[in-house]
Amino acid sequence: MPNKSEQNKICPVCERLGEEVENFTVKQLVMDHLTELVGDKNYYLCISEECDIVYYNQEGIKFDKQQVKVPIWFKKDAKPKYTCYCSKVTEEQVINAVVKDGAKTVADIIKITGAMQNADCKKNNPLGKCCHKIIQEAIDKGLSMK
Numbered sequence: 001m002p003n004k005s006e007q008n009k010i011c012p013v014c015e016r017l018g019e020e021v022e023n024f025t026v027k028q029l030v031m032d033h034l035t036e037l038v039g040d041k042n043y044y045l046c047i048s049e050e051c052d053i054v055y056y057n058q059e060g061i062k063f064d065k066q067q068v069k070v071p072i073w074f075k076k077d078a079k080p081k082y083t084c085y086c087s088k089v090t091e092e093q094v095i096n097a098v099v100k101d102g103a104k105t106v107a108d109i110i111k112i113t114g115a116m117q118n119a120d121c122k123k124n125n126p127l128g129k130c131c132h133k134i135i136q137e138a139i140d141k142g143l144s145m146k
């Protein structure tokens with residue numbers, strides 16, 4: 001049995017443990033007409049690829065893929081798949097930079113694609129965090145294709 005604090009972090013639909021996201025970020029990313037519904041609690045981001053839920057909180061408020069402004073990169077059918085939301089750099093661009101231009105590091109990707117410029121991750125990234133880790137994952141994916 002998960003304890004109470006863990007139960008609060010579980011997606012009400014797929015029952016997987018989500019990642020905490022600050023209220024501020026959720027307010028920026030839900031559709032404008034839903035902003036008022038967000039309230040003032042923090043949320044969790046559902047990390048399942050298959051699940052339609054994006055954000056949920058302990059009060060039972062939830063938002064699905066149709067109710068947020070940006071595609072969630074790891075969700076099924078996300079289009080485009082952004083690795084850097086601030087500079088709108090896609091996973092495809094990162095993979096191309098690795099495969100065609102020989103990029104190996106996040107620094108290379110920043111140089112080639114312009115990722116992480118004008119960074120305002122708290123506002124743009126669905127986790128409210130820097131996209132560094134997502135870029136690294138896309139690089140690894142590109143390297144494995146070479």
Ligand SMILES: [Zn+2]
Pocket residue numbers: 011012013014015016046047048051052053
């Ligand atoms: Zn879910």
